[in-house]
Amino acid sequence: MVLETFHFLFPTEPLTLFLSHSHMSISKLTTDKVKERADIVEVVGDYVQLKKKGQNMWACCPFHGEKTPSFSISPAKQIYKCFGCGKAGDPIQFVMDIEGLGFQEAIRHLAGKYGIEVEEEATQTPEQNLEQSERESLFIALNFAKDFFVKNLDTPEGRSIGLSYFKERGFTPQIIQKFDLGYALDGWDHLMKAAKSAGFQEEILLKAGLILQKEGDPTRLYDRFRNRVTFTIHNISGKPIGFGARILTKDKNQPKYINSPETPIYHKSDVLYGMFQAKKAIRDQDNCYLVEGYTDVISMHLSGIENVVASSGTSLTDGQIKLIKRFTNQVTVLYDGDNAGIKASLRGIDLLLEGGLNVKAVVFPDGEDPDSFSRKVGSQAFHDYLQANSRDFIGFKIGLYKEEFAKDPIRKAEVIREVVQSIGKIPDPIIRSVYTKEASSLLEIEEGILLSELNKSLIKTQKDQFQKAKEEKEAEDQLEELIPTQVEISAAETLKLQEKETIRLLINYGWQKLDQADLHLCQYLLSETEGIEFQTPIYAKILGLYRARLNQGEIPTHEYFVSQRDAEVKQVVIDMITPRHEISVHWGERHQIFINTESDDLALTAFKSILRLKRRLVQKMMEEAKQKIKSAELEKLDSDKVFELQQVYFELKKVQLEIDKELGIVIG
Incomplete structure (x- = not known):
């Protein structure tokens, strides 16, 4: 039997498993x-x-x-x-x-x-807290700052300046609490002193953007936010990651708003103000209102509209568009009543369309924004206005320029091209077709002409993309010329693939019993690999974990490995248990089409897998033997030594041929 012939080739030492243990503060x-x-x-x-x-x-x-x-x-x-x-x-x-x-x-x-009480196994000391990772330290520092600013609203200065400003705008205590609104005291280092007293290091406060160094004197530190109301910026799970702050005095030397700088946990291009408070409403109503500022978001919440976020006065980015798309494909952009400002910001609509979102727009009366208009007309009238004045982007864009091109044919031609370019940004061809038809009607121009212009625009875009891809490919080819390529897969690489296959079978089917035998698949695979030392570290580790768990009297399933703290183990196991495609049940139920799978005959699948594993291992050993023979000949060693190495090679070749025979592999 080939397997018996094979056993003399392998060491019998058991696999050594290295497990790292780390202190856990949570029970x-x-x-x-x-x-x-x-x-x-x-x-x-x-x-x-x-x-x-x-x-x-x-x-x-x-x-x-x-x-x-x-x-x-x-x-x-x-x-x-x-x-x-x-x-x-x-x-x-x-x-x-x-x-x-x-x-x-x-x-x-x-x-x-999930409302689970967190139990601690041991109380952490301040020193251990300081040893936490930088990101977690930044989250803690920013949360401390948020609490500090919120509590400042209860101070005499905070009540007279910050709280009175919020009340003037109609912000209720519930809204102030919901958005973690606060106040930064008038002084150079109120926050810094409080944070240092609480154990925070200056380095963390600097990295969090809460304090600044004086130019020319890095030893002089002071608070970034002073004498301003504060708006907490949350990440999508509700953790404070930055602040916006508005000055209330008329000081021409000071900007109206200042914001937190970019930090390891705050990237402006990936954040939308109010997303944490809005995400559920956006998902429920399948629409996202997009406004400009902090107070616009808060005023709309006061009016009962919660599916709203703000770009915080910056141009829209790809990251922000992707963030909206996580929750809905519908976005309604709300514009202040200022035609010049609207036209300047139309680039944002094209970006939204390019991101695959369906876009509508609402324009408020002259001089009004969502904040002022909602306070002026009241909640119900504000709701009604949004419903009545919401227009798709085609009607909205054409309406903006209607007066301009009414008496100017050349301007009308320019607007047509701009509209066509916007339609061309839409990835869905059916939606493009619908909007082309609507634009034809609104612009009073033949649909065929628009389609012709649209096709030109699409072809140009495709050419540009092709040229860019071509240039990137040429750059890659030039780079590859400098790097030697491996034409054939080495025996070590093929062995790695077969080790992976063995582990995959163990994870997916180890608990199943083989046909006509009171034997689990894992017992067969583990007995046949006893003494084989896996060459790939991660597969050796998983195999060791599997054996250790089995020795404890339990056959491990994928849940056991997915719950491991080792991220690499989790990643590899999930790759092994997650198929990219699945066969529809309708094939068998409705069409009577049945497809054989590897699980239909696990005994044969396992047997062939073991043979392939051992074949790959023999091939690797043969490669190593050939290298030793070459080295011995070059070094002109004793002929008996060379002959001995040749005999090892031929014995390995015999084993490979026997395995090939079992597998049905014919080699000329």
Whole structure:
């Protein structure tokens, strides 16, 4: 039997497993409760818009830009996997990835979401708190600043200046609390002193953007926000990541608003003010109102409209558009009643269209913005105005220029081209066709002419994209010329692939029994690989974990590996259990088309997998033997030594031929 012939080739030492242990401040009981309660669909659904397809949920990946969903969520397995960028994990890993948190903070976040009390195994000292990662330290510092500014509203200065300003604008105590509005005291270092007294280091306060260094004298530090009302900027899960601050005095030497700088946890281009408070309403109503400033968002909440976010006075970015698209494909842009300002900001509509969003627009009367108009007319009239004046982007854009081109044919031709260019930004061809027809009617021009112009625009865009791709490819080719390429896959690489296949079978089917035998698949695979030392470290680690768990009397399933703290183990296992495509049940039920799968005959699948693994290992050993023979000949060693090495090679070749015979491989 080939397997018996094979055993003399391998060492019998057991695999050594190295496990790292880390101190956990959160109790195992709390962690287990979070793992039991956290539902992958609920957790991911807080951040992206999900759609059901087959057994799984799908979405556009929140970790990289894409227009076609490749981000799969498996409710049955409680995992996610992106087939575009490769991100994968369980609910805890998802929170770690999307929020940039450590394991402990992710557990706390999910415990808060599900109302689970966090139990500590040991009290952390201030020194241990200071040893936390920089990101977590920044979150803590910014949360401290938020609380500090909020509490300042209860001071005499805060009540007379900050609170009175909020009350003048009609902000209720509930709204002030909902948005964590606050006040920065008039003084150079009120926040810095309080933060340092609480144990925060100057370095962290500087990195969080809360304090500044004086130019020319880096030893002089002072508060960034002073004598201003503060607007807390939250990330999508509600953690403070920055601040906007408005001055209330008329000082020409001071800007009206100042904002937090870019930090490791605050990237302006990826943040929309109010998204944390708005995400549920946006998802429920399948529409997002887009405004300009902090007070616009808050005033609309006062009017009962919660599905609203602000770009905070900056031009829209791809990151912000992707953030909206996580929750809805519909966006309604609200413009102040200023035609010149609207025309200057029309670029934002094209970006929204290019991002695959359906765009509508509302313009307020001259001199009004969402904040002033909602306070002027009241909640119900404000609601009614939005409903009555919401127009799709084609009607809105043409309406803006109607007076201009009414008596100027040349200007009308320019507007037609601008409208066509905007339609060309839309990725969906059906929606493009609908808008072309509408534009034809509104502009009183033949649809065929518009289509011809649209096709020219699309062809030009495609040419530009092709040229860009060509240039990038040429640059890659030039780079590859400098890097030697490997024509053939080495025996080591093929062995790595077969080790992966063995582990995949263990993870997916280890608990199943083989046909006509009271033997689990894992028992067969582990007995046949006894003494074989896997060459790939991650597969050796997983195999060691599997054996260790089995020795404890339990056959591990994928849940055991996905719950590991080791991110690489989780990633590899999820890749192995997540198929990109699934066969529709209708093939068998409706069409009587049945397809054989590897699970239909696990005994044969496992047997051939083991043979292939051993064949790859023999091939690797043969390569090593050939290298030794070459080296011996070059070094002109004793002929007996060379002959001995040749005999080893021929013995290995015999074993390979026997395995080939079993597998049905014919080599000429």
